[in-house]
Amino acid sequence: MMKTLTTGRLPALLGMLLAALLCAAGPGAATASAHAALTSTDPADGSVVPTAPRQVQLTFSEGVLLNGDSLRVLDPQGARVDEGKPSHVGGRSGTAAVGLRAGIGNGTYTVAWQAVSADSHPVAGAFTFSIGAPSKTTAKVATAKIDPTVDTLYGVGRYAAYAGFVLLVGGCVFAGVCRTSRAVQRVAVGGWIALFASTAALILLRGAYTTGKGPGSVVDLSLISDVLATKPGAALLSRLLLLSAAAVFLAVLFGSYTREDDDRTAGERRDVAYGLAIGGAVVAIGLAATWAMAEHASAGLQSWLAMPVDVLHLLGVAAWLGGLAALLATLWTGEAIPRAAVRRFSRIAFTSVCVLVATGLYQSWRQVGSWGALTGTEYGRLLLIKVGLVTVLVGIAYFSRRWTQRLTDRTEPKKPKAAAKAPRNNGASPERAAQLARQQAALTKAAGQRHRDADEGRSGLRRSVLAETAVAAVLLTVTTLLTGTQPGRSETEQKEAGAAGATSPATAGPAEVKIPYDTGGTNGRGTATVRLDPARSGNNTLDVTVTDPTGRAVEVPELDVSFTETQQKIGPLRTALKHIAPGRWEATGFQLPMAGAWQLTLTVRTSDIDQVTEIGNVKIN
Template identity: 30%
Template sequence: MIRLLGASLVGLLLSILVVLGGAGPAAAHATLVEADPVDGAVLAEAPDEATLRFTENVALSSGGVRLYDADGTERSVQAEAIDEVVTVALPDDLGRGSHVLTWRVTSADGHPVAGSITFAIGEASATVVRPDVGDDAGALRHVVAVTTAAAYLALFAALGAMAFWRFLLPGDQRRAPAGQRVLRLVRIAGVVGAVAWLLVLWVRTAALSGTGLSALVSPGEWSLSSAEVSASVLTAAALLALRWVTETWPVGIALGLGALGPSLAGHTRAFDPQLPVIATDIVHVAAGSAWFGGAFALALVLPQLAGRRAAADLVARFSTLAAGVLVALLATGGLLAWRIVGSWSDLVETTYGRVLLAKVTVVAVVVAIAAWNRFVLLPRSRAAVGHDAERSAMWGIGRAVRAEALLLVGVLALSAVLVDRAPRSVETVTAPAAPLTRTVPLGDAEAHLTLEPGRVGVNTLSVHVEYPEGAPLTKPTLRISGPDADLGEQRLEIVGHGAWTSRIVLPTAGTWEFWLGLRVDKFDNPVEVATFEIP
């Protein structure tokens, strides 16, 4: 048993490392689709509030939204989340220049999402200190993934092995050494699983804080949803109960609660209709546990039953159960994939979809091994004559069962990775690029320049001059030079009182200088430069 568990742990860790090594950063589960003000906006005056709209309902913890001035000074804000919208009350004394609004929310499926937007009042600051938004990528994300995988491994092993011991093993075999080995597996996996599911609460709380691995020592405020806490506590309680219960009804209740727990949190809570999706997930967890834990239990008892007809009968019973479990897995897995993934394109274009395809591939290999075992190896065992022939045939079946169990560890590892992946790509709604604005003094006058869209190519420059009282409304002059070209004098067309416009083609990105002059009188012709950074 120790060697089998050790090999399983190696398989689990290898599967996780392979997936995490090629999957890239964790994708967000709730995605920002609209912000007001938009990222990069330059506003004429300070707004009273900012709003953030996400693809699904989100929750805020204390300090989840922060506001910083351009120099990195934090300003006090009040924020609240109602359904998918976060509303932020901004300070009344918000000054000119750039400001950075950072947010960290918990999506409906319990995962942290972080980001930031930058906006400016009057004009953008020359330099902006970028605060750390506390993204959950990195080492802590791997801790969450490994902890979750260990919790699911122990859960499936305990539930499936107990179902095998209670409902598949004959009564005399339950009390025999083979049955006691399975019972020890159930009790060890139950205790390990209970600790792991409570540990999942700890590491997820740390991940929500956004402060990296240091949060494992002091995770701070408890910010998990009640559904996540209930799911983990219920699952831990069900696993601990398996240490003491052995009768049919208590075992059945514990198994049912163990399958229910994981379905109360995660992706199933984020998709409608919730009750059918959660019910489907419960059946999926129960079927997966019966197959996974049953295969482990079968691998444990077969060496002690080798050479006996009882072994062949047990394999036949488990194969019959596995066939029904496979039908349930395919049906529930298909329904869950349809509701959660949502489209064929997301099946290949998202990390979640690709990991799901990898999981299906491994399951297909396991099914092939199980079919070979049931339809080739088992008939050979029944046809074998003599103790040695029977023992050799059962040894072949045992190897196939062990291979099946180890591959199912990989399936479970992939399932744990899916828990922390975004199932759908989101086409983010982006507003048009905000125009670039500058203000320059021209003697006693002041000129406001607006360049739109502020990109390489055709742009429209609007110039509005505020003349001092009594001053003549003289036409300004404009000359433009850039990193690789001097565009020379530009023609300005009057469009209103003190308002002028010009069509400008900027051929390359870089720093462009707009030299604006204004003849105030015959002796005074001030010229000032407005600098625009063109991406």
């Protein structure tokens, strides 16, 4: 049986839980891969055309947002030959095109592209085509790489925004339908503060996040202006405006409306309640829509239906998980809560679960697309984890309902007497008087806790709700990771597009290079095995395994891999490596623009001061 937690142990438990969540959220944010897959180009990657085209056109698996430098076309000497601003073809958001200058000569041209997916994630890559005949080129192309610090801060901000929304909406629903109290007010107001602060931080970080710049650029006014001109930026700004209305709503909900000693009639209070319900629903729906209009739901299949479904899903999550937090806060303070109020929340939670199941099934079908993607993609595996956590949460909720049935509405108990009275002052010094007052307060608090824990029904309910809240916090982390992970359907389309665009025979296999290294420090020797699959121009999967001299997988603090085409002087091209297992890193969707002999540069750091860079070669078909 679980022992009853004391108030002194609760902060330690919450601190450990918060640390675990930050550890889970930090690296997860950095693993977000490209969400818009490049499916075709005109001219085609690696093709030779007889005459210069009027424009270069790209087609993506979903909509992208463009800026003035989204498409750059470089001639064999590395000079830009594109003309005008990039634009969508025929108003289709899944396309991008830029014109070429008249009179450009023969040779090999490099196209570097960088955009933002319609679901707010940055994407980039490069490819080549030739006019007349291939030639040597000095074009240097480096794909944008998200700064690790910015990436981590942006991921934490996204998690804090989701958590704040859940606490704000769930706390207000609990206060309006079940019971309000000082503890519930702290939950709702704390959610408002977290959501407001994280949204403001995301606006500042967004420009650096999408352009690959460092933390110092977060106060760049030009970047902030560019962010606010995009759909994700407009959504964040709308969220801040809605939070201003939410602040007024909170003031009324927890202000004069909740006072039991006001002189309003029952009809007047009912009118205010209806007004609060309508106003709160409008604000909550608006806040949820700021996610739906800027992330996965706004791009891809059936976006007209996916966005309202996503809004319902978010509201269901908030009413359930935020209400849990409000119920836990009420139970933990020992405030009297009627059995009827707990039952009302139980009905809200059950309705929320039904909404989550219905909307979750649709979202899963839309984002995963196939049974194979459910286990064969990162998005699918995270979704399975989320389903497992929801199942655990529902199981714990079953025990909470059993404890609810054992609750009895008691008359308000008399305040417990302290175990001992503090000695009188008797002319003692102010310091001694303050010490005696603290002792009296501690005795009264301890007596109150004993009285609270003596109620078996409420103690059991408090323990089960605490367990539900802990699982809910982990569930919220997984949900945040899902919104930053490439959907399974999109990843499958990207792989199919890469396979369709490959020009080498289907029998060509992956390339593997073993690179020994020695950083000179303790445990500084080992071998890195770099595997590139299918080792063709276009999309590739990069897999790096690091082992010690005995062949055992080892961890290293830092690992970086880049590719350079020395003859054409393209690169170095890099991609973010995701740590997937001890001693193993992986990157999917890594694009190499052309076939040829590429130089592989490996940098390994084994301590704060021990680092080495080794060179290898790999053949790209």
